[in-house]
Protein backbone atom coordinates (compact mmCIF):
# COMPACT_ATOMS: atom_id res chain seq x y z
CA UNK A 1 0.00 0.00 0.00
CA UNK A 2 0.96 3.66 -0.46
CA UNK A 3 0.03 5.36 2.80
CA UNK A 4 -0.10 9.06 3.67
CA UNK A 5 0.36 9.91 7.34
CA UNK A 6 -0.55 13.48 8.32
CA UNK A 7 1.25 14.35 11.56
CA UNK A 8 3.93 11.82 10.58
CA UNK A 9 6.74 13.76 12.30
CA UNK A 10 4.98 13.64 15.67
CA UNK A 11 5.36 11.18 18.51
CA UNK A 12 2.74 8.60 17.43
CA UNK A 13 2.99 9.43 13.71
CA UNK A 14 6.71 8.64 13.53
CA UNK A 15 6.17 5.22 15.13
CA UNK A 16 3.35 4.54 12.67
CA UNK A 17 5.60 5.47 9.70
CA UNK A 18 8.22 3.07 11.06
CA UNK A 19 5.71 0.22 11.43
CA UNK A 20 4.27 0.55 7.91
CA UNK A 21 7.77 0.77 6.39
CA UNK A 22 8.81 -2.35 8.33
CA UNK A 23 5.76 -4.12 6.90
CA UNK A 24 6.97 -3.26 3.36
CA UNK A 25 4.57 -0.42 2.53
CA UNK A 26 5.35 2.99 1.01
CA UNK A 27 4.89 5.93 3.39
CA UNK A 28 4.47 9.64 2.69
CA UNK A 29 4.65 11.66 5.92
CA UNK A 30 3.07 15.13 5.91
CA UNK A 31 3.74 17.59 8.71
CA UNK A 32 4.29 21.29 9.44
CA UNK A 33 6.40 20.63 12.59
CA UNK A 34 4.15 22.77 14.77
CA UNK A 35 4.51 20.27 17.62
CA UNK A 36 6.51 17.53 15.86
CA UNK A 37 10.23 17.39 15.05
CA UNK A 38 12.42 16.57 12.04
CA UNK A 39 14.60 14.39 14.27
CA UNK A 40 11.66 11.99 14.79
CA UNK A 41 11.83 10.93 11.13
CA UNK A 42 15.48 11.63 10.20
CA UNK A 43 16.35 7.94 10.42
CA UNK A 44 13.60 7.00 7.92
CA UNK A 45 15.09 8.79 4.87
CA UNK A 46 17.50 5.92 4.17
CA UNK A 47 14.44 3.80 3.30
CA UNK A 48 13.57 4.35 -0.41
CA UNK A 49 9.90 3.75 0.43
CA UNK A 50 9.79 6.83 2.67
CA UNK A 51 9.19 10.44 1.63
CA UNK A 52 8.22 13.63 3.44
CA UNK A 53 6.15 16.67 2.47
CA UNK A 54 6.32 19.80 4.64
CA UNK A 55 2.73 21.00 4.56
CA UNK A 56 0.15 22.64 6.79
CA UNK A 57 -2.92 20.47 6.25
CA UNK A 58 -5.31 23.33 7.09
CA UNK A 59 -4.47 24.50 3.55
CA UNK A 60 -5.83 22.28 0.73
CA UNK A 61 -3.05 20.18 -0.83
CA UNK A 62 -2.56 17.50 -3.45
CA UNK A 63 -0.15 14.59 -3.71
CA UNK A 64 0.99 12.96 -6.94
CA UNK A 65 0.13 9.35 -7.65
CA UNK A 66 -2.19 6.85 -6.06
CA UNK A 67 -2.81 6.62 -2.32
CA UNK A 68 -4.44 3.64 -0.61
CA UNK A 69 -4.91 5.08 2.87
CA UNK A 70 -4.84 8.53 4.49
CA UNK A 71 -4.19 8.47 8.24
CA UNK A 72 -4.81 11.82 9.92
CA UNK A 73 -2.87 12.21 13.17
CA UNK A 74 -2.14 15.91 12.72
CA UNK A 75 -3.10 17.94 15.79
CA UNK A 76 -1.44 19.36 18.86
CA UNK A 77 -2.13 16.65 21.45
CA UNK A 78 -0.54 17.69 24.73
CA UNK A 79 -2.75 19.98 26.86
CA UNK A 80 0.18 22.42 27.18
CA UNK A 81 0.42 22.53 23.37
CA UNK A 82 -3.26 23.02 22.63
CA UNK A 83 -3.65 25.59 25.39
CA UNK A 84 -0.84 27.56 23.69
CA UNK A 85 -2.20 26.89 20.18
CA UNK A 86 -5.99 27.12 20.57
CA UNK A 87 -6.80 28.47 17.11
CA UNK A 88 -4.34 26.17 15.32
CA UNK A 89 -5.93 23.23 17.16
CA UNK A 90 -9.46 24.21 16.11
CA UNK A 91 -8.30 24.76 12.52
CA UNK A 92 -6.49 21.47 12.14
CA UNK A 93 -9.48 19.61 13.59
CA UNK A 94 -11.86 21.32 11.17
CA UNK A 95 -10.09 22.48 7.95
CA UNK A 96 -7.37 19.85 8.29
CA UNK A 97 -9.94 17.07 8.60
CA UNK A 98 -11.90 18.34 5.56
CA UNK A 99 -8.73 18.66 3.46
CA UNK A 100 -7.44 15.18 4.27
CA UNK A 101 -10.90 13.68 3.72
CA UNK A 102 -11.10 15.41 0.32
CA UNK A 103 -7.71 13.94 -0.56
CA UNK A 104 -8.87 10.45 0.46
CA UNK A 105 -12.04 10.90 -1.58
CA UNK A 106 -10.12 12.05 -4.68
CA UNK A 107 -7.74 9.07 -4.39
CA UNK A 108 -10.39 6.50 -3.45
CA UNK A 109 -8.36 5.85 -0.30
CA UNK A 110 -9.35 4.53 3.12
CA UNK A 111 -9.28 7.17 5.89
CA UNK A 112 -8.46 7.08 9.58
CA UNK A 113 -9.04 9.90 12.06
CA UNK A 114 -6.99 9.92 15.26
CA UNK A 115 -9.61 11.04 17.74
CA UNK A 116 -9.29 10.95 21.50
CA UNK A 117 -10.72 9.90 24.84
CA UNK A 118 -11.14 13.66 25.37
CA UNK A 119 -14.39 13.44 23.37
CA UNK A 120 -15.78 11.92 26.60
CA UNK A 121 -14.69 15.07 28.52
CA UNK A 122 -14.86 14.61 32.30
CA UNK A 123 -16.81 11.37 31.98
CA UNK A 124 -19.86 10.43 33.98
CA UNK A 125 -19.61 6.83 32.73
CA UNK A 126 -16.80 4.55 33.90
CA UNK A 127 -15.09 2.85 32.14
CA UNK A 128 -15.92 4.71 28.94
CA UNK A 129 -17.68 2.83 26.15
CA UNK A 130 -17.85 4.13 22.59
CA UNK A 131 -21.63 4.58 22.94
CA UNK A 132 -21.13 7.24 25.66
CA UNK A 133 -21.77 10.78 24.33
CA UNK A 134 -19.45 12.48 26.81
CA UNK A 135 -19.46 15.38 29.24
CA UNK A 136 -17.55 18.23 27.58
CA UNK A 137 -17.56 21.88 28.63
CA UNK A 138 -17.96 23.61 25.23
CA UNK A 139 -16.35 26.86 26.40
CA UNK A 140 -13.72 25.51 28.82
CA UNK A 141 -9.99 25.82 28.12
CA UNK A 142 -9.79 22.24 26.86
CA UNK A 143 -12.73 22.73 24.49
CA UNK A 144 -10.47 23.82 21.61
CA UNK A 145 -9.17 20.25 21.50
CA UNK A 146 -12.23 18.31 22.66
CA UNK A 147 -14.70 20.08 20.39
CA UNK A 148 -12.30 20.09 17.43
CA UNK A 149 -12.05 16.31 17.71
CA UNK A 150 -15.83 15.96 18.16
CA UNK A 151 -16.33 18.11 15.04
CA UNK A 152 -13.73 16.02 13.21
CA UNK A 153 -15.58 12.81 14.12
CA UNK A 154 -18.86 14.31 12.87
CA UNK A 155 -17.14 15.32 9.61
CA UNK A 156 -15.71 11.85 9.07
CA UNK A 157 -19.10 10.22 9.62
CA UNK A 158 -20.69 12.69 7.18
CA UNK A 159 -18.13 11.82 4.46
CA UNK A 160 -18.82 8.17 5.14
CA UNK A 161 -22.59 8.60 4.93
CA UNK A 162 -22.68 11.06 2.02
CA UNK A 163 -19.84 9.73 -0.18
CA UNK A 164 -19.53 6.16 1.07
CA UNK A 165 -15.88 6.81 2.00
CA UNK A 166 -14.18 3.91 3.81
CA UNK A 167 -13.55 5.77 7.08
CA UNK A 168 -12.32 4.77 10.54
CA UNK A 169 -12.27 6.64 13.85
CA UNK A 170 -9.95 5.67 16.68
CA UNK A 171 -10.42 7.16 20.15
CA UNK A 172 -6.93 7.08 21.59
CA UNK A 173 -6.40 6.99 25.37
CA UNK A 174 -3.22 8.33 27.06
CA UNK A 175 -0.26 6.94 25.15
CA UNK A 176 3.42 7.26 26.03
CA UNK A 177 6.82 6.15 24.79
CA UNK A 178 10.06 7.26 23.15
CA UNK A 179 9.89 10.46 21.01
CA UNK A 180 7.49 12.31 23.27
CA UNK A 181 9.02 15.77 23.70
CA UNK A 182 10.75 16.15 27.07
CA UNK A 183 9.02 19.50 27.50
CA UNK A 184 5.60 18.66 26.04
CA UNK A 185 4.05 19.04 29.49
CA UNK A 186 2.27 15.69 29.58
CA UNK A 187 2.54 13.72 32.78
CA UNK A 188 4.88 11.00 31.46
CA UNK A 189 7.67 13.25 30.12
CA UNK A 190 7.24 15.65 33.06
CA UNK A 191 7.55 12.94 35.71
CA UNK A 192 10.35 11.01 33.98
CA UNK A 193 12.35 14.19 33.33
CA UNK A 194 11.93 15.31 36.95
CA UNK A 195 12.76 11.86 38.33
CA UNK A 196 15.93 11.56 36.24
CA UNK A 197 17.05 14.94 37.60
CA UNK A 198 16.37 13.77 41.14
CA UNK A 199 13.63 16.37 41.58
CA UNK A 200 10.20 15.87 43.21
CA UNK A 201 7.40 15.01 40.78
CA UNK A 202 4.82 17.79 40.32
CA UNK A 203 1.36 16.36 41.07
CA UNK A 204 -1.45 18.69 40.00
CA UNK A 205 -4.50 18.87 42.28
CA UNK A 206 -4.81 16.10 44.87
CA UNK A 207 -3.41 13.38 42.58
CA UNK A 208 -6.58 11.30 42.94
CA UNK A 209 -7.53 11.81 39.28
CA UNK A 210 -6.97 8.64 37.25
CA UNK A 211 -5.49 7.79 33.86
CA UNK A 212 -4.81 4.54 32.00
CA UNK A 213 -1.47 4.51 30.19
CA UNK A 214 -0.80 2.67 26.93
CA UNK A 215 2.60 2.02 25.36
CA UNK A 216 2.97 3.40 21.85
CA UNK A 217 3.60 0.08 20.04
CA UNK A 218 0.22 -1.21 21.31
CA UNK A 219 -1.50 1.86 19.89
CA UNK A 220 0.26 1.48 16.53
CA UNK A 221 -0.84 -2.14 16.35
CA UNK A 222 -4.45 -1.08 16.98
CA UNK A 223 -4.30 1.62 14.29
CA UNK A 224 -2.93 -0.78 11.68
CA UNK A 225 -5.67 -3.32 12.49
CA UNK A 226 -8.42 -0.69 12.34
CA UNK A 227 -7.31 0.67 8.93
CA UNK A 228 -7.34 -2.88 7.56
CA UNK A 229 -10.85 -3.52 8.91
CA UNK A 230 -14.23 -2.69 7.41
CA UNK A 231 -15.44 -1.15 10.68
CA UNK A 232 -16.66 2.47 10.57
CA UNK A 233 -17.85 3.29 14.10
CA UNK A 234 -15.40 4.73 16.67
CA UNK A 235 -13.10 2.27 18.46
CA UNK A 236 -11.36 2.91 21.82
CA UNK A 237 -7.69 1.97 21.80
CA UNK A 238 -6.09 2.20 25.22
CA UNK A 239 -4.76 0.18 28.12
CA UNK A 240 -7.48 -0.41 30.74
CA UNK A 241 -5.08 -0.63 33.70
CA UNK A 242 -6.09 2.48 35.67
CA UNK A 243 -3.93 4.35 38.19
CA UNK A 244 -4.32 7.54 40.19
CA UNK A 245 -1.72 10.14 39.27
CA UNK A 246 -0.28 9.69 42.78
CA UNK A 247 0.14 5.94 42.19
CA UNK A 248 1.69 6.66 38.81
CA UNK A 249 4.18 9.06 40.43
CA UNK A 250 5.19 6.31 42.87
CA UNK A 251 5.84 3.88 40.01
CA UNK A 252 8.06 6.42 38.22
CA UNK A 253 10.00 7.20 41.41
CA UNK A 254 10.52 3.48 42.08
CA UNK A 255 11.74 2.68 38.57
CA UNK A 256 14.18 5.60 38.60
CA UNK A 257 15.27 5.22 42.25
CA UNK A 258 14.28 8.84 42.80
CA UNK A 259 14.28 9.66 46.53
CA UNK A 260 12.83 13.18 46.04
CA UNK A 261 9.17 12.14 46.30
CA UNK A 262 6.41 14.38 45.06
CA UNK A 263 5.29 17.97 45.41
CA UNK A 264 1.69 19.16 45.02
CA UNK A 265 1.31 21.99 42.55
CA UNK A 266 -1.61 24.07 41.37
CA UNK A 267 -1.94 24.42 37.62
CA UNK A 268 -4.13 26.24 35.15
CA UNK A 269 -4.45 22.81 33.61
CA UNK A 270 -6.64 21.64 36.50
CA UNK A 271 -9.68 23.45 35.15
CA UNK A 272 -11.83 20.77 33.49
CA UNK A 273 -9.13 18.14 34.12
CA UNK A 274 -10.97 14.81 33.68
CA UNK A 275 -11.18 13.12 37.11
CA UNK A 276 -11.38 9.54 35.84
CA UNK A 277 -10.40 7.87 32.59
CA UNK A 278 -10.32 4.22 31.62
CA UNK A 279 -11.22 2.66 28.28
CA UNK A 280 -13.71 -0.14 27.82
CA UNK A 281 -11.90 -2.09 25.08
CA UNK A 282 -14.56 -4.75 24.43
CA UNK A 283 -15.13 -3.41 20.91
CA UNK A 284 -11.43 -3.42 20.00
CA UNK A 285 -11.13 -7.00 21.26
CA UNK A 286 -14.19 -8.17 19.34
CA UNK A 287 -13.82 -6.23 16.08
CA UNK A 288 -10.02 -6.10 15.75
CA UNK A 289 -8.84 -9.00 17.92
CA UNK A 290 -6.71 -6.34 19.63
CA UNK A 291 -5.50 -5.99 23.19
CA UNK A 292 -2.52 -4.24 24.79
CA UNK A 293 0.61 -6.36 25.25
CA UNK A 294 3.20 -4.09 26.91
CA UNK A 295 2.77 -3.61 30.64
CA UNK A 296 3.52 -0.34 32.43
CA UNK A 297 6.86 -1.38 33.99
CA UNK A 298 8.26 -2.54 30.64
CA UNK A 299 6.95 0.41 28.62
CA UNK A 300 8.08 2.93 31.22
CA UNK A 301 11.56 1.41 31.39
CA UNK A 302 11.96 1.81 27.61
CA UNK A 303 10.70 5.39 27.90
CA UNK A 304 13.02 6.18 30.82
CA UNK A 305 15.99 4.82 28.81
CA UNK A 306 15.01 7.08 25.91
CA UNK A 307 14.66 10.21 28.06
CA UNK A 308 17.98 9.43 29.74
CA UNK A 309 19.67 9.47 26.32
CA UNK A 310 17.83 12.69 25.40
CA UNK A 311 18.96 14.41 28.62
CA UNK A 312 22.56 13.34 28.00
CA UNK A 313 22.36 14.64 24.44
CA UNK A 314 20.95 17.93 25.77
CA UNK A 315 23.84 18.26 28.22
CA UNK A 316 26.36 17.54 25.47
CA UNK A 317 24.68 19.69 22.86
Ligand code: NAD
Pocket residue numbers: 006007008009010011012013030031032033034035036037055056057058072073074075076077078092096114115116117171172173174175176
Ligand atom coordinates in the same frame (compact mmCIF):
# COMPACT_ATOMS: atom_id res chain seq x y z
P1 NAD B 1 2.33 15.16 18.47
O1 NAD B 1 2.11 16.60 18.80
O2 NAD B 1 3.65 14.55 18.79
O3 NAD B 1 2.03 14.89 16.95
C1 NAD B 1 1.12 15.64 16.17
C2 NAD B 1 1.79 15.98 14.85
O4 NAD B 1 0.85 16.72 14.03
C3 NAD B 1 3.02 16.89 15.03
O5 NAD B 1 4.12 16.37 14.31
C4 NAD B 1 2.56 18.23 14.46
O6 NAD B 1 3.62 19.00 13.95
C5 NAD B 1 1.55 17.79 13.41
N1 NAD B 1 0.59 18.83 13.04
C6 NAD B 1 -0.20 19.56 13.88
N2 NAD B 1 -0.93 20.45 13.18
C7 NAD B 1 -0.61 20.27 11.87
C8 NAD B 1 -1.01 20.90 10.66
N3 NAD B 1 -1.90 21.90 10.65
N4 NAD B 1 -0.49 20.46 9.49
C9 NAD B 1 0.42 19.44 9.47
N5 NAD B 1 0.86 18.82 10.59
C10 NAD B 1 0.36 19.24 11.77
O7 NAD B 1 1.15 14.37 19.20
P2 NAD B 1 0.88 12.79 19.33
O8 NAD B 1 0.85 12.45 20.75
O9 NAD B 1 1.78 12.05 18.41
O10 NAD B 1 -0.62 12.70 18.79
C11 NAD B 1 -0.92 12.26 17.48
C12 NAD B 1 -2.42 12.23 17.28
O11 NAD B 1 -3.02 11.29 18.20
C13 NAD B 1 -3.11 13.57 17.53
O12 NAD B 1 -4.13 13.76 16.56
C14 NAD B 1 -3.71 13.42 18.90
O13 NAD B 1 -4.86 14.22 19.05
C15 NAD B 1 -4.04 11.94 18.94
N6 NAD B 1 -4.03 11.44 20.34
C16 NAD B 1 -2.86 11.21 21.00
C17 NAD B 1 -2.88 10.78 22.31
C18 NAD B 1 -1.63 10.50 23.09
O14 NAD B 1 -1.71 10.15 24.26
N7 NAD B 1 -0.46 10.59 22.51
C19 NAD B 1 -4.11 10.59 22.97
C20 NAD B 1 -5.28 10.87 22.27
C21 NAD B 1 -5.22 11.27 20.95
Ligand code: UDP
Pocket residue numbers: 078079080174185186187188190191202203204205209211245269270273274
Ligand atom coordinates in the same frame (compact mmCIF):
# COMPACT_ATOMS: atom_id res chain seq x y z
N1 UDP C 1 -0.35 15.98 35.62
C1 UDP C 1 0.32 16.12 36.83
N2 UDP C 1 1.59 16.63 36.80
C2 UDP C 1 2.23 16.98 35.65
C3 UDP C 1 1.53 16.83 34.42
C4 UDP C 1 0.24 16.32 34.44
O1 UDP C 1 -0.21 15.81 37.90
O2 UDP C 1 3.40 17.42 35.71
C5 UDP C 1 -1.70 15.39 35.64
C6 UDP C 1 -2.75 16.21 34.90
O3 UDP C 1 -3.34 17.18 35.75
C7 UDP C 1 -3.74 15.13 34.47
C8 UDP C 1 -2.87 13.89 34.27
O4 UDP C 1 -1.65 14.14 34.97
O5 UDP C 1 -4.66 14.88 35.51
C9 UDP C 1 -2.58 13.57 32.81
O6 UDP C 1 -2.11 14.73 32.18
P1 UDP C 1 -1.53 14.75 30.70
O7 UDP C 1 -1.12 16.16 30.39
O8 UDP C 1 -0.49 13.72 30.53
O9 UDP C 1 -2.73 14.33 29.75
P2 UDP C 1 -4.32 14.47 29.78
O10 UDP C 1 -4.78 13.10 30.13
O11 UDP C 1 -4.75 15.47 30.79
O12 UDP C 1 -4.66 14.88 28.40
